[in-house]
Amino acid sequence: MADTRLIQGRYRLLDLIGRGGMGEVWRARDESLGRHVAVKCLKPLGPQQSDASFGRVLRERFRREARVAASLQHRGITVVHDFGEDDGVLYLVMELLEGRNLSQLLDDNRKDPLAVPDIVEITEQVAHALAYTHDQGIVHRDLKPANIMRLTDGTVKICDFGIARLGHDIGFTAKLTGTNIAMGTPHYMSPEQIGGEHVDHRSDLYSLGCVLYEIATGAPPFDLADAWAVLVGHRDTAPQPPRTHRPELPEFLERIVLDLLAKTPEERPYDARELARRIVIARDGAVTRPEGIASGRPEQPPSGEPRLPSWTRGMTTGHKATGAVDLRATPPDTSAGLTGEWISRVDGRRTPQAGLPQAPERPTPPPELLAVLASRHNAGLSLGRLGRWDEAGEVHRAVAAEREHALGPDHADTLASRYEVGFTLSRTGRAADALREYERVAEGRERTLGADHADTLAARQEIAYVLGQLGRHFEAHQVYTAVLTARERSPRLGPDHPDTLRCRHNLAYNLSRLGRLEDSYRMARDVAAARARVLGAAHPDTLVTQYEVAYALGQLGRWSEALQAYREVAEARRQALGPDHVDTLAARYEVGISLGRLGRSAEALTLYRDLVDDRTRLHGPEHPETLRARHGLGVNLGRLGRWEEALDEARAVCGIRERVLGADHPDTLVSRREVAVGLGWLNRWADALAEYRKVAAARERVLGAAHPDALASRNDEAHCLEQLGRGAEAAELYRKVAALRQQRR
Template identity: 80%
Template sequence: MADTRLIQGRYRLLDQIGRGGMGEVWRAHDESLGRKVAVKCLKPVGPQHDPSFTGVLRERFRREARVAAALQHRGVTVVHDFGEHDGVLYLVMELLDGRNLSQLLEDNKAHPLDVPDVVDIAEQVAWALAYTHEQGIVHRDLKPANIMRLADGTVKICDFGIARLGHDIGFTSQLTGTGIAMGTPHYMSPEQIGGVEVDHRSDLYSLGCVLYEIATGVPPFDLDDAWAVLVGHRDTPPEPPRSLRPELPAFFDRVVLDLLAKTPEERPADARELAHRLTAGRASGPAAVSALAAVLPPAVRPGQPATRAPRLPSWTRGMTTGHKASGSWALPQTPPDHSAGLTGEWTTGVALPAAVVPAARRPERPTPPPEMLAVLNSRHNAGLSLGRLGRWNEAGEVHRAVAAEREHALGPDHPDTLASHYEVGFTLSRTGRAADALREFGRVAEGRERTMGPDHPETLAARQEMAYVLGQLGRHFEAHQVYAAVLASRERTMGTDHPDTLRCRHNLAFNLSRLGRLEDSYRMAYEVATARARVLGAAHPDTLVTRYEVAYALGQLGRWTEALQTYREVAHARAQALGPDHPDTLAARYEVGISLGRLGRSAEALELYRALVEDRTRVQGPLDPETLRARHGLGVNLGRLARWEEALAEARDVCAIRERVLGPDHPDTLVSRREVAVGLGWLGRWSDALTVYRQVAEARERVLGADHPDALASRNDEAHCLEQLGRGAEAVELYRRVAALRQQRGVRSD
């Protein structure tokens, strides 16, 4: 088609402007009428498709043409002509000057559209659907990509490619019976998913999904797995849009929730009723909707999550969950919520004595307008929401932008400016940029000390985060010094049982274990767990995090019986408070298995890991790193029970998946590869084991360095294997090389 450039001697193709599942769209020139048009061509079907498949696609294309050509409404794309040329079906439409809603969201970096625009789009689409439904036509694939907004603000519904005439049931059944997907998962109604008869109210549900997305930035069920999305549509009540974006009008929130009702009978009766509701809603509050457009910048919109976080009890909000002491697994920490004091005033919820901020040092700046401060506050809170949902990169972008604007409007040392820079540091630390985070927190700590004083809670919060990122960087001695200083200040100014004091002591206990001071770490963690149980309650997540740390310290000290009991108690309490499928609960169960294995109770550990693998697969999927870690534990315990053929098969399977998912040099992949070598050795296949041990050693040397403890351990494995093969001289030489590298490393450490 592109080679001929001219269709039926009339439509000259100029350039391709779109491509979809069914075909291509070209900008073209109608040489008969001298106008620009859009031409949609059925995508050429190759010989790999059977004739019945090709026939269905061609029939669907003709169907689109006949349906669309019958529609004449300002809210529906006009179809001028259709036919077939050289075996290729084509549809000639008006050329639209605009962007579809999916493109508008992409242009806006996935942030929601302006509230007045959202309401206007909703009203226009509702009136267009009212018209098409009254013609007996159901679109059946309404989604952002099929709704265009023109340069003059007109909204048009496009692509009735899988629309159907309501009275023509047999034809639709014939098309859908081929197994070709009808509809898009994020916008499908429950009745579409169930495969039952649909009517115009299915389009209303899809419109609800579209409006939800352009209003909040995400569809109502924003999940990675298509099946999970479909189950969400069928079974899960959506979060109200206003819970994600509070400035949405109340009437709009109600309309969207009514559209997303699970059964058609609960939705608006028809699109005309919907349009009247939207028109009435706009008329009842135009001032509020218009005012919003004046103060909310288009680039950033608050409150748009990407995923639904697991629901926790209300009392868990705002509390840190700490991290696993081994360093191989971490629970995210929740940043302090600064929103309560961000008003643009020189206040942070704590009165500052005049001596703290001398008048001579206070910035002489004009007071920014309240509207600007409100906008910045709203955007700051949007960034906090993104962080709570784990969208750290996006949160960082928002906080950097707000920090720059606050610095310009309020000054570099204003508490609000420093609060934004604090959040920038927090996002950096959570995205692996610890060195950058350290600089950012250092800047905030210095600014807060100047303006608030060294013992102010906000100053101490910044210094505590400095200690945390020092630990991330492996600088545990420096981290210890900072934690100790912050703890002393917190105990002096807040008391020993204040939650912030206890959080600092928890982190200090963790850092002590990284310094090898295991007894001190255990003792402090135990004291913190006792205090948190007294202050917060025995089942509070923070208490359980510290008890988890106690169990880890017990294990490090070889006290595995006590560790097992503590891990079991934590797992049970987390299941009660957070649910049996919560990641924290599953993590505690994993550690129960580790403890059982250490105590030689491998049969019990094996059964535990089998159940854990099943649960992790169900909750997180078979390729999730935590699922694979549970499978690794299962394989290890098969080996401990001398079931080496099974252990080797499990290790090989996990290794292959980890290599594909995580990469060949990932630490977990190398651990699995070593387990393969262990199994080969126990089966007496020492030559094969030697090859695998060497692969692991070479990879670890390449990634970590020749003198890294893990690389040296791998070379020791290799030497042991050489001994088993009777190659004693080579083994001795390798042992000597490992000893020399260990000695060099020890000298450098000193």
Template identity: 70%
Template sequence: MAAGHNGSGTLIQGRYRLEELIGRGGMGEVWKALDESLGRKVAVKCLKPLSLSTDTSVTEILRERFRREARVAAALQHRGVTVVHDFGEYDGVLFLVMELLDGRNLMQVLEDTRGHPLPVPDVVDIAEQVGAALAYTHAQGIVHRDLKPANIVRLTDGAVKICDFGIARLGHDIGFTSRLTGTGIAMGTPHYMSPEQIGGTETDHRSDLYSLGCVLYEIATGVPPFDLDDAWSVLVGHRDTPPVPPRAQRPELPEELERLILDLLAKDPDDRPQDAADVGGRLKALRGAAEGPTRPVAVATRELPSWARGVAHATRSLRPANQLHHPYQPPELTGAWSTRPSQYPERLGVLAGRHSAGISLGRLGRWQEALDTHRTVAAEREQLLGADHPDTLTSQYEAGFCLNCLGRPEEALRAYEHVSAARQRLLGPDHPDTLAARQEAAYVLGRLGRHLEAHQGYSSVLAARERTIGPEHPDTLRCRHNLAFNLGRLGRLEESYAMAADVAAARTRVLGPAHPDTLVTRCEVGYLLGRLARWDAALETYVQVAAVRAEALGPEHPDTLAARYEAGISLGRLGRSADALELYRALVAARTRTSGAGDPETLRARHGLGVNLGRLGRWEEALTEARDVAAIRERVLGPDHPDTLTSKREMAVGFGWLGRWSTALSVYREVAEGRERVLGAAHPDTLTSRNDEAHCLEQLGRAVEALTLYRSVAAQQNGLRPL
């Protein structure tokens, strides 16, 4: 709950007694409560507290727009729309009081089916009810703007209700969420956003119809229309790529239902059904065809569109497009496992659904749950199919991926090495799935600091990929990107830069200049230019990347802001600290709006701001900034976190420049001791801090102590026993 609330038992406005937290999201919390005046159970949605904003004008805008949107929501009276009973403000928190629904939202329904789609009659019934509710609200001139499975509830009696009318608009207006173009990405959910929302153009009721098409696609097939690992690739898919026809996922779907879904997913609003009433009419015609019983089936995996293969994630080993359980079992493979599946078709179907559920949990960032799911499925598949069956190995591969995402690289490496050895034995050394496991193993070796072994792994995989699929296939380019990154970590900067520049050029040709993978590689080029002290070229690269990302994703998308942050580093290195300071001030404001004041990236931007204040000789301000950032980092990250210690070192630098050497010495020692605990006495960062400490001693006239410490550091740097 917000500040001032004790959660359960809190009485809001002398009437609504909070009983149980039943939901939490980006906008706030939802509580089951008792309306003590009327003696009925209700749901109370508490929005984020107003105190998060330091701008009183924004606070007033928030209050006024909340009242306006709440009145609009309360005026809606339709069986398919959640009833809003009351609204107000309590202890700095805006709240809505709504009917308490007895049911499950469609996201939960899909989780209950473990990734299986819903029966066709259920799909048609849900579509009709949602369509009728949208027809009513659109006739009132109201657009939902964030229609998704989590906002559609199916009650225990079969009725369907849409939730949160007005809330998405409220969040957009006051900055809890923001548009894709203008102030960043967040109004709407990527898997259900219309192309016009993504492009930042004017939206109307037809945007809701597109989102309805996304929802229907998912409940009819088990997966969203663009079921990819990266938010960027999902957005680009909505904007540029035709969806795979639903019947390619689930052949028994009626053709008329497929046609309706694809019409709703038209990129141009003019090509969609023009109103929800039209959708309702087409669904009524479908009802007869959908009356027969339809059993949920496992969803067949589709091939990703060409632009989306190997979507990049900054510096991690990019997840291969071929990893998502396409049919393995090549004809030449034989053995006991090749005949077992037919003996357990029902159980294997359940396991396929649970495997898909594990993938979905990973997409949601719930990596421990995903790991538990994949390990359980792997064990059962091994029992039914055998240890070397491709499906068993696929589950083990996914478990390795989860372990890596959980920060357990040693365990992930063991999983990948096991899978790659088995696949090499069964499928051959050059099979795409073998190479996928070997490439992930190389990535984990890099994470473990074993860069030479990682280099050998990447080189071997790259040679196989060039031999089998060609030098400019997206999977080959992904491997070359990772190899270039690893070369940089080996200190081979010129080679790393040359390879990264080649990959950037190739990705521009193959994927396009604005593709996320192209921009990730260009960022790596910028980083290497900086390490080669070519700061002008690095700055130009980052500015260009930031501009393209701003156009594609919005100026406040995290990846746009990341490129701007790197541009700020380049400006500082070029001696343009005044420009860097201006950039970082804007960056801090943007990060605070989009992620919050305590977010690590907000604090990184504030750190950069403080550094450049110091470079401009404004040491009192620099010291104040460093102190604030250090205090927040210590509270959020812990006293020995590297970022916390970096901020404390910046404090010590400020004390030194202000002539407060005794205080500086104390802080430098604190940093050195923290680094020694975490990194060890001989780590370069620890030794740097000991040198800082020696410098302070020298400034304080304690030359003998300073000399002794300098000698100790030098001895450790040379691998000698300290004198």
């Protein structure tokens, strides 16, 4: 770009001050406001730019990530002023920072590590900034020395929030040859990033650990020339303790760095706020300038005086708060070390909060705040629609907390955010947490709206759903029945309202889990007919209920009817959603189940082979659904008497499931049992016994000795003992199983 180029008729590019994989950074002048700014110009689209739909998606994602970055208001985060597109180039306008990033500081220091007081202060400031952003549900994903700036006044700022995700979405990031690992900066990537697993705020903590290791020792923890070796180091190798490179480092600092570099997220500090607390406690209780290390900074003040960050020079602290209550600071970037009186404004009066007998009237929040929170709430909904439930949950939790603070716990907007928190929890397998959240929402809505309001009923219906997830089907049935009665008698809802039909559908599903199969079938059939009448025969909700009808028929042993129903659903989904849609593929899988149950294993085998190919093409060879299709293929090989092939398939699937899902995952145990079945049919009963015992032990450990699946596994073991001629042991095991079953009754 020419030095005099004018972006959007406003930002005049002056000097190129940085270039990287995502584009260029220019010092520029904002002609409207007469101030200097930094403008990051992202690269053009590249080989995919001719795809108009890709371009639209790219621009929408850019706008989304730019809005997220612009919403961050914290002294430790680079301020984003503006964003847009000019002549095909996407750009971000940010504050112009005067200082050096940590990579430059190391270069200035000839790669020697930084002084210990500097490391401690940088760590504390970065921890506070990350705590703020993580509270907003935002993860950086590319924390590295070049993205952390230290300004001339000592302030530390994190740069490029949202850019790492944008780069991944657009495809700007390089990839390792022969792998499917998106490369950010390999020296600072967490093991879960490398493995393509779920990434949350603890991934940023690992990356921060890598940064601290480098500024404390002069080199990153895995300082290898080959990128793949670096990634393997992060994933498999324990880092050398920093004090082996620099013995004078304080022990507390080494402990913090090693804790941050734990291989699993659960072993790291819980969050950045915990890290900040550890730093403050250790700093105030330790000498941070070891003998012989020249820091160039004044000595630590006496222990009675708090050590303040360098950016507070020239500031004065207020009176210390006298209340014992731990109040949440607002704005959320209040730094540890600065204490003052907590004051709210009510009717123009200054009212200290600590020690009041009752809280003052809640002030009306500014419209700008409400608009920002509404925008973030909608962003969370969008993440949910994309299936990014963990990220959606982080956003909704942060919005719920701020809405509760600004509007009160029973305000409709607060409860709407809490409802979405519960929804994301239920979709990520945290049913017990979801139940608590939904109960809180239902109680608040009943207080403010009434027991029969549609929003109250929606929360109670979700309570029933998560009760079902928790296996508490009788309680779920009671809640569903009460909600359905209220919906049907409501003049605004009525028996054919989509929400009423959804409740009836869920009730039918729950009836099948209670063993009331005929009732479940009849209700599902009636709901399917009603949905077809109200929504249309090809509507996704109608097809979901038709799917449930087919399932109920299978449970009743009416497999010919089930096969026909599944085929109708599969064809309707193919026409409405496409052949590669996950719902279409799910229906095809159930067609295969029905064929196998009807003894038509040759047809099932052909279907499963095609399904495995499609699943592999769409999702990869190790996706759980690909493995489920392969499992079905192996089962039908066995039914056709091709036991050597069936055993090979079962072992292959079991091995992948154990590696991907874990040894005790239910799918892994199903595959291990299939291995045992194959061994038995090949008369290798001793080997089969060993496998059956592994399955039984795992199920007892995970589910309990009296669980039906654990008891079935012990029955398998007893049968195996019989085949080996060990009748007495088999009889004793049968007796134990019978006693446990009797106890369950």
